[in-house]
Amino acid sequence: MKFSDVIAQTSVKQQLQRQLAADRVPHALLFAGPAGTGKLPMALAMASALLCTARRDAEACGACPACRMTASLAHPDLHFVFPIVSKGSADAAVSDLYLKEWRQALTENPYIDYAGWLGELGTDHKQARIYAAESTQILRKLSVMSSQGGYKVMIVWQPELMDPKAANSLLKILEEPPRRTVFLLVSDRPERVLETIRSRTRRIDFPRLTEADVAQALRQRHALGDEDARMVARLCEGSYARALQELREDAERAEDFDLFVLLMRLCYRRDIKELHRWADSLAERGRERQKRFLDYAQRLVRENFVYNFRQPELNYESRREADFSVRFARFINERNVIGIMDELSLAARDIEGNVNARMVFFDFSLKMIVLLIQ
Numbered sequence: 223m224k225f226s227d228v229i230a231q232t233s234v235k236q237q238l239q240r241q242l243a244a245d246r247v248p249h250a251l252l253f254a255g256p257a258g259t260g261k262l263p264m265a266l267a268m269a270s271a272l273l274c275t276a277r278r279d280a281e282a283c284g285a286c287p288a289c290r291m292t293a294s295l296a297h298p299d300l301h302f303v304f305p306i307v308s309k310g311s312a313d314a315a316v317s318d319l320y321l322k323e324w325r326q327a328l329t330e331n332p333y334i335d336y337a338g339w340l341g342e343l344g345t346d347h348k349q350a351r352i353y354a355a356e357s358t359q360i361l362r363k364l365s366v367m368s369s370q371g372g373y374k375v376m377i378v379w380q381p382e383l384m385d386p387k388a389a390n391s392l393l394k395i396l397e398e399p400p401r402r403t404v405f406l407l408v409s410d411r412p413e414r415v416l417e418t419i420r421s422r423t424r425r426i427d428f429p430r431l432t433e434a435d436v437a438q439a440l441r442q443r444h445a446l447g448d449e450d451a452r453m454v455a456r457l458c459e460g461s462y463a464r465a466l467q468e469l470r471e472d473a474e475r476a477e478d479f480d481l482f483v484l485l486m487r488l489c490y491r492r493d494i495k496e497l498h499r500w501a502d503s504l505a506e507r508g509r510e511r512q513k514r515f516l517d518y519a520q521r522l523v524r525e526n527f528v529y530n531f532r533q534p535e536l537n538y539e540s541r542r543e544a545d546f547s548v549r550f551a552r553f554i555n556e557r558n559v560i561g562i563m564d565e566l567s568l569a570a571r572d573i574e575g576n577v578n579a580r581m582v583f584f585d586f587s588l589k590m591i592v593l594l595i596q
């Protein structure tokens with residue numbers, strides 16, 4: 223990650239690059255501001271610049287061995303502390319347990335936000351935190367000499383989620399910082415970071431991204447058309463993480479629609495062999511994804527039932543969905559709508575209960591054949 227890869231935030235970049243150029247980088251910086259505004263990418267860009275051995279104009283060269291290691295988030299002098307969900311004993315709950323997932327998630331999306339990271343951890347409902355066990359890790363990592371003889375950088379993501387013991391270790395180090403060690407604290411809610419820690423850092427505020435900045439990034443990085451880019455930018459409230467989430471959801475809705483249409487077509491044709499294949503393709507996805515499909519199917523069934531009443535103000539369908547309803551809605555009527563909804567709920571409950579997904583979806587499709595002719 224280079225400064226030039228970070229979306230907008232020009233004044234923050236200038237401030238950091240001035241510090242680099244003058245070789246006056248504070249030993250602890252607190253990047254503060256709303257989620258999705260680029261604090262983590264900026265921390266990675268700053269770390270790259272600090273660790274690069276051929277830095278030019280206060281920017282990482284992107285080509286030296288150090289830059290290559292930083293790019294894969296595997297530089298021995300770059301350390302990460304981030305919230306996790308403990309699997310076993312809390313005594314052993316340290317960020318490094320999830321280092322592989324962390325590297326992968328950040329490589330795919332350096333704009334990842336807390337909710338996105340929880341998704342990666344596979345624990346949407348649980349609270350992640352930085353456990354007390356992290357404190358010895360922090361001390362150990364920083365007591366080792368820098369392997370390349372230059373800076374050591376520690377990025378602490380969401381320090382507001384630190385257990386008091388870990389926070390105290392960090393505080394102790396910040397009070398007597400080792401030479402050429404830079405702490406980059408990245409916080410969505412800086413007011414929740416211990417005041418004593420905050421007072422030892424130089425705070426840099428990140429404003430929300432403007433709609434124009436988000437729209438431009440979507441056009442350049444995701445090849446979105448002008449109108450689509452503007453629409454997503456308007457919805458995301460200055461968070462690029464939200465904008466990317468929106469894109470993913472759009473893609474998922476399109477996929478769900480295709481799956482639903484295919485199912486109805488195969489049921490209508492009573493194509494058992496292909497229905498088997500359809501069930502298999504759904505079974506290959508994760509449970510959460512399967513449940514989201516079933517939610518979507520419920521919504522579409524409801525929309526098609528309502529469509530029959532010819533009251534467009536009651537319908538909430540996309541263009542593609544509405545085109546489909548023109549031909550399909552008549553198959554959903556007062557005789558089968560409750561039965562179909564019940565089957566969808568049952569399937570969702572079975573998926574939740576870890577019943578074999580292949581069986582659940584195939585079974586469901588067979589029941590749909592019967593229900594659709596009513």
Ligand SMILES: [Zn+2]
Pocket residue numbers: 274275276277282283284285286287288289
């Ligand atoms: Zn370099």
